Amino acid sequence: MLMSASSEFITLCQEQIALLTQGLGATLSVVYLTQELAEATTGEAKLIPVVVYPDTAVVRREDTAPASTRKSFTVRNALALPKLKQKLLTPSASGTSNNAQPPLQEEYVLNGNQIVLPLIHEGVMMGLLVTAREDRGWDEKERSEIQRIAQTLAIAIILDQRRAWLEHSLHQQQIIQEKQRDLLDNLLHQFRNPLTALRTFGKLLLKRLRSGDPNREVAASIVRESDRLQELLQQFDKVIDLTAADLAPFKLPDKQVFVEAAVQNEPKPALLLPGSEDKEADCALVDILNPLLASAKAIAQERKLQLIWEIPPNLPLVRVNSKTLREVLSNVIDNALKYTFAGGKILIQAGQEKPDFCGIAISDNGPGIPQQDLEHLGERHYRGVQAETEIPGSGLGLAIAKQLIEQMQGEIEVFSPAINSVIKSPSAPGTTFIIWLPIVEG
Template identity: 45%
Template sequence: MSAVYLTEGLSAAEQTSLVPVVVYPEETEPWPSVKPLLPESEPDNATDGLPTPFTTFDQNSLLNADVPALVPMGNEAADPEQLVLPLIQDEVVLGLLVVAREQQQWSDSEQSQIQQVAETLALACVMDQRSQWLANASYRQRLLQADQKQTLSDLMHQFRSPLTALRTLGKLLTKRFSGDEQNRPLAESIVQQSERLEELLQQFDGAVDIGEAALEPQDGQGQLPALMPAPELAEQNALSAELLQPCWVADILSPLINAELGVMDEKQLHLSVHIPEDLPPVRADASALREVLGNLIDNAFKYTPAGGEVRIKVRRSISDASQVIAVSDNGPGIPPEDLAHVFERHYRGVQAETEIPGTGLGLAIASTLIQEMQGRIEVFSPAIDNKESQNGSTFLVTLPEC
């Protein structure tokens, strides 16, 4: 016969209960009416009064690394030949494996096999405990993320109300200003930026829904679905080729420039824009390109000191049928040691020591979007079109023409 017992817990100061888990054959009797214990010290006649297949051990010896793997039990002359093996993993006693048979001793080969069984049971017990811990941790994580999703949904709902009011006020101002009114571009910029915020909110909604769907159990029993392989995630996040359509750079740049009029007036900045007429369209995603150029232009105005200059220039490259968009400033520039890292996520370099706010994500997002549109983005510091000084930065975005 064979039997497996697991410990309810093991403490150096308390007795540890052994819980019977399985016995073979199933009709083996008797199962004890009370849980046997592992005392701290082995009393005299420890085996007296304990039903087979239980025995008692010194708890400290079980925790000792030198404990023999096979422990004989009982009176060999009168009892079946019994072997009791502690289930030990990482010096922690997890239970006992007891095997017995009559009128035949266990050979060395059989004892070795039984020892391997005990080691396997101990490892399986540890894996089961870890699996339960991970399942509980995953369940708690789902609860936390569900709470976070609810909070974000509430915040986004509250955000839409003032956003809608802002867009409405912008439209009313636009109607009140005549076509040649100096402040009309500011009102139009309010409308355009509010519409851009609405687009970003929709993308945020989609990202939250994707994250929630990935955490939903598939079998209804609280089990997490298998993680999606990285290549599939990359394909899902990448810009689809169907989204790349003809885009006119001038149409993308115009509202972005108007959005900076308030900053220009506040900091007394000079803006130089050169966009050739009748440029052919580039092959891009309009929303993504707006995000990229908006980030570059915003950075240029943010890092240019009061009274400085921002330059935006578009030119064609006939050799490879592409267009190059250059955004330059005459700010402090980027140190050489930071140039190789500016497109890394959360990297700000020396700018992290300034009072200029930032997260180090804008350029990383821009780089990813440009790559997905089969273009490239580069940075130069000092600015390549400012020969009068050795400061400033220039960002070049190259995209293929249609």
């Protein structure tokens, strides 16, 4: 069913009718739009007049006109509308998509003074242009001009319907976004209470454990990860704090000319993650890695994995955002723990070297990454063959890590099979990620 015509389309129709009136001497003209009947099962259609000239003209179908006027038709005060043939209301049998107006056929001419042209686009009739003059008939040149006007109207209908569809789609999308925001607000509100309780229990447990207790580090990790969740929650609050203007239904400007602009490569916006707005500073890798190793060790023990780490002393300082680097390392280590089978090994080595960079290598002896997936790593929501497994994931961890590292002028390299021969085997080729960080000069 056609959507309602816009005022701009009506104005265009009036301008085209003016060409018929002033340029060709038409005394009566009507532009109809075809509206399919939703309840009809036979594909019937009705025609709705959208522009009539002059305004006092009476529009009626030929089969309802008085018998005395059907053959000797005068156009002084009425314009007859022919009974439409079904083939004009459906796509053409050939399936061609030719935008050009079809040649004028005799069936479209009621008599020497009146012309009826279908407004057709890609084989579908969308309306009619009916025009007439009472003093003389139409010659071949005038008929060609009327066909060009009909073609202009057909294209205008398509553009106007696309505009209406776009505006309708944008409005529906706005409604969906408002519902999603309400749902997110509810979930975040429900998330706060258990998070507060978790942080409180972790702090109480930490106070009750003595300094030499091996479980003290586990309790400290609970508090640390709870603080990290709290920071993430604060970032969520900033992102969803939209104003009423942000949520106002979008509407296309009434009188606006749109032109196609050249596409430019713009830098990616900074990710809203804890500490991403902090400045970079000189950091010791051991201070960043030790808390992460404590958490990874607990997860590896639960999943029956062997975690090995090699962190030599006197590593050079690196110029990074410490909170951002923790997020990167956490994502990469989490992937190694997630995709390594029980009984496997994860090896974390710090101190890889290349000019101006210090590297951290994270290797595992999991199934590895197929060659066809390696080139897509870092693309958001891309999981490759892992999407076919039961291992949960969103395909965002590596994409986030890659973007954050690049913001700190670092790099990420991926090797599969793993480059460390100590842990890999033919049946478990594994993967190695090397995170290169800029070292402090001097």
